[in-house]
Amino acid sequence: MEWLQQIINGISLGSIYALIALGYTMVYGIIKLINFAHGEVFMIGAFTGFVAIVHFELSFVPALIIAMFTCSVVGVLIERIAYKRLRESTRIAALITAIGMSLFIQYLFIYFRGAEPEAYPQDVLPERTLDIFGVKVSMQALLILFISIVLMILLQFIVQKTKIGRAMRAVSYDKDAARLMGINVDNTISATFAIGSALAGAAGVIFGIYYTKIDPLMGLIPGLKAFVAAVLGGIGIIPGAMVGGFILGIVETLVSAAGFSLFRDAAAFIILILILLFRPAGIFGKNTKEKV
Amino acid sequence: MLKVNDIDVYYGHIHALKGVSLNVEEGEIVTLIGANGAGKTTLLNTLSGLLRPKNGTIEYMGKSIVGLPAQQIVRDGIIHVPEGRRVFAEMTVEENLLLGAFLRKDSQQVKKDLEKVYEIFPRLEERKKQQSGTLSGGEQQMLAIGRALMSKPKLLLLDEPSMGLAPILVQTIFEIIQEINNDGTTVLLVEQNAHMALSIADRGYVIETGKVVISGTSKELQESELVREAYLGGA
Ligand SMILES: Nc1ncnc2c1ncn2[C@@H]1O[C@H](COP(=O)(O)OP(=O)(O)OP(=O)(O)O)[C@@H](O)[C@H]1O
Ligand SMILES: [Mg+2]
Numbered sequence: 001m002e003w004l005q006q007i008i009n010g011i012s013l014g015s016i017y018a019l020i021a022l023g024y025t026m027v028y029g030i031i032k033l034i035n036f037a038h039g040e041v042f043m044i045g046a047f048t049g050f051v052a053i054v055h056f057e058l059s060f061v062p063a064l065i066i067a068m069f070t071c072s073v074v075g076v077l078i079e080r081i082a083y084k085r086l087r088e089s090t091r092i093a094a095l096i097t098a099i100g101m102s103l104f105i106q107y108l109f110i111y112f113r114g115a116e117p118e119a120y121p122q123d124v125l126p127e128r129t130l131d132i133f134g135v136k137v138s139m140q141a142l143l144i145l146f147i148s149i150v151l152m153i154l155l156q157f158i159v160q161k162t163k164i165g166r167a168m169r170a171v172s173y174d175k176d177a178a179r180l181m182g183i184n185v186d187n188t189i190s191a192t193f194a195i196g197s198a199l200a201g202a203a204g205v206i207f208g209i210y211y212t213k214i215d216p217l218m219g220l221i222p223g224l225k226a227f228v229a230a231v232l233g234g235i236g237i238i239p240g241a242m243v244g245g246f247i248l249g250i251v252e253t254l255v256s257a258a259g260f261s262l263f264r265d266a267a268a269f270i271i272l273i274l275i276l277l278f279r280p281a282g283i284f285g286k287n288t289k290e291k292v
Numbered sequence: 293m294l295k296v297n298d299i300d301v302y303y304g305h306i307h308a309l310k311g312v313s314l315n316v317e318e319g320e321i322v323t324l325i326g327a328n329g330a331g332k333t334t335l336l337n338t339l340s341g342l343l344r345p346k347n348g349t350i351e352y353m354g355k356s357i358v359g360l361p362a363q364q365i366v367r368d369g370i371i372h373v374p375e376g377r378r379v380f381a382e383m384t385v386e387e388n389l390l391l392g393a394f395l396r397k398d399s400q401q402v403k404k405d406l407e408k409v410y411e412i413f414p415r416l417e418e419r420k421k422q423q424s425g426t427l428s429g430g431e432q433q434m435l436a437i438g439r440a441l442m443s444k445p446k447l448l449l450l451d452e453p454s455m456g457l458a459p460i461l462v463q464t465i466f467e468i469i470q471e472i473n474n475d476g477t478t479v480l481l482v483e484q485n486a487h488m489a490l491s492i493a494d495r496g497y498v499i500e501t502g503k504v505v506i507s508g509t510s511k512e513l514q515e516s517e518l519v520r521e522a523y524l525g526g527a
Contacts, residue, residue, distance in 0.1 A: 163394070166383075166387060166390065166391060166394075167394065170383070173381065173382060173383075174380065176342055176378070177379075177380065179341070179362040179363065180340060180342075180362065180366065180371075180372050180374060180378075181366070181391045181392060181394045181439075181443070182362070182366035182395040183363065183391075183394055184363050
């Protein structure tokens with residue numbers, strides 16, 4: 001029963017990784033860029049949620065929506081300011097810019113508000129422990145899981161069934177052919193950043209509630225781990241990011257439950273190395289499918 | 293309907309189109325014939341706004357379209373079926389067709405047009421839930437043309453629709469192009485298969501290394517020495 005509880009905790013942690021990983025994978029899918037500033041969008045989401053809850057005394061759902069909205073604006077700005085002009089340049093130039101953007105946001109934040117951490121209030125979500133057939137489950141963990149799954153279903157719906165989703169897929173397969181359909185490629189890329197960043201914003205608020213402590217550099221480690229999750233699932237593949245996130249969360253939780261909590265963070269990177277060695281395309285990736 | 297006047301198009305330092313002029317009147321089928329690398333695709337890409345000419349003018353229905361974004365040109369009714377079909381391989385046949393109607397707001401009419409496309413290409417209806425990448429080359433060409441019809445073309449640009457198809461299928465595709473034209477769509481047809489192209493076109497242009505070398509009615513071209521030797525197998 002102990003293990004079952006740990007797995008449920010792992011799934012909720014994994015849902016946070018999954019939400020962040022979705023943004024990495026969507027952006028990669030459409031412009032083939034690893035947006036290293038994505039972890040900072042997550043951080044901005046956490047702080048926006050904090051301000052909404054503590055200073056404006058809003059409840060969880062409105063705070064979540066405000067954080068998601070703010071992050072989508074930030075994501076679009078990052079793309080328009082830093083990445084757009086690099087679309088035709090080399091991958092390495094774009095990658096270095098993304099890392100630069102990440103550091104820029106971190107230190108801009110520290111410059112204006114200082115580096116000291118902030119503590120989320122404890123009572124945003126009901127903190128109770130449920131007893132389901134002898135398994136003790138934290139209500140928070142369940143709510144977090146529930147919210148993440150709602151957001152993921154919403155995302156799947158947008159991507160698969162709506163016009164903007166169809167445009168996003170078309171642009172990610174073939175930009176010029178998409179243009180010939182009358183699709184505005186720039187706007188579609190912006191929409192992708194907006195949606196991916198909104199999910200990271202949601203993850204930021206959820207993270208704050210779950211772990212209570214937030215700070216300007218908090219995006220780094222969860223960002224890297226979500227990146228690992230995206231690679232694990234197959235970068236560019238949306239269901240891959242979800243599955244990768246859940247697997248990573250479960251593995252981490254089990255590793256620390258087994259008494260190796262010092263190796264918790266290492267687990268993610270060991271997974272990354274293994275996946276790059278043995279299945280670089282990820283779980284869902286088809287092995288080297290080249291465009292003709 | 294379309295007046296291209298003295299355009300130059302470059303890829304970096306490569307001068308791909310050198311002062312090309314051509315015009316297409318409403319209701320016509322005009323063909324553009326030329327060997328590999330002559331600049332045919334470059335011309336179509338310029339017309340649909342994927343490339344920009346350095347000099348020269350392009351007028352469509354009385355107004356300049358140079359520098360307009362591709363989506364505006366699509367909205368104006370110039371629809372381009374690109375070389376190599378370029379269907380969205382990982383999307384279904386029906387999703388591809390709906391992408392053709394991306395800019396349209398008249399969803400009732402879109403539904404009717406979808407039925408019409410399925411009538412023209414029954415194969416596509418049978419395969420509407422299939423991933424487009426798994427279609428045969430001929431079916432993909434039908435899909436690419438069907439997708440263009442979903443955009444309500446006034447001027448349809450076709451880039452080598454016969455490429456890689458068996459002769460019987462080429463025949464079918466050309467008959468369909470003629471039908472589309474009979475229904476009131478103007479067609480600019482790029483082809484290497486000069487024989488077939490001239491058999492359905494009203495007029496034609498021959499392009500060699502970025503320059504128009506000869507133009508005229510299909511009949512004139514079929515009879516011209518140059519065209520017979522270089523493009524109709526010398527017969
Ligand atoms: N993206 C590009 N970058 C550089 N040069 C290009 C590019 N695309 C085409 N060219 C060059 O421009 C010239 C015209 O090419 P284009 O594709 O228009 O020829 P085409 O007539 O369509 O030939 P084909 O019948 O083989 O399709 C060629 O010399 C080609 O090498
Ligand atoms: Mg060509």
